[in-house]
Amino acid sequence: MNRIVKATFAALTCFGAVVAAPASADTIANPANSYGSPYLSGSLTGGNQTQYFGETFTASISGNLTDFQFTLNTSTLQSVYGIVFAWDGTGPTTELYRSAVRSGAAGLFDFAPTGVLLTQGKTYVAFLSTFGLTGNSGLATVGSCLPFVGCASNSIPNLGTLVIGNVLGDGPVFNSLSYLDATFSATITAAAVPEPATWVLMIVGMGVVGYALRRRQRLETLRRQPANG
Known part of the structure; x- marks a missing residue:
């Protein structure tokens, strides 16, 4: 040689x-589950129109969204999916991720997106949704909490507020409920260097x-x- x-x-x-x-990661989490009145509907009958239930959050670091979670307390839903959008302060804009449809049974919903790059300081919204699922039915109560019963939302860095999407004749209308937060977590993983x-x-x-x-x-x-x- x-x-x-x-x-x-x-x-x-x-x-x-x-x-x-090792890549650094940051989790924005609200683990409380002390209020379960918000609901998610599988169909648009009987006046139950809420088919999006989510939480806004601000990216604490730039990197990939590698995990996000929601909880259904009780559920007769047939199916749901997870979806993530950019958020402009009043509503969702660009869709960044949509999961496969999965069973809507009660419990923890853990989603592991790939290729969803978030920018530090930008705000996003993640949802559990039933919108567009044909033949779906049922109703679920969704894990959430109130600030004055254990969910100190203002003290959780980068956590935003609960958002619901009510589906009307001309499509979803989104409302941010500042007095509520979802039982939710999002993990952002920075690129390894x-x-x-x-x-x-x-x-x-x-x-x-x-x-x-x-x-x-x-x-x-x-x-x-x-x-x-």
Whole structure:
């Protein structure tokens, strides 16, 4: 194995040692569940029109939304799905994620989006929804809480407010209920970045390759020069 191959192998070994620092994550959570009157309807009969139930939140860091959760206290719903939008202060705008449809049975609903990039300081809204599910039926009470019975919403950084979407003849109308919050959590995971030691290894590896190439070129030049008579 000649010097250039050895040098290249050494450099590749350095690159192979690149290990990104663990990605940091931040969870915006409201775990209280002391009030369950808000409801979610599977159909539009009997005056039950609420087919979106959600919470706004502000991204505390830039990164990927990797998890969000809601709770149904009681439910006869056939099915629901999770959905995330950008929020402009009055309503949802761009749809960023929609889960597969799943059973609407009571309990914890845990969604794991992929490819949903959030920007620090921007506000978003996540929902449990039944809107558009044909043949759906049933009614659910949704886990939420009031500030004066254990849900200190104003003290939870980056948590927004509960939002419901009432479906009328011309489509959903969204209302932000400042006196309520959903039992909700959202986890944002920042992208992994190389550790400082990793950058040193990369620089050293590239230096080794560069040195080996220059040395090889000098040797080739010397070989081509005619011998002195």
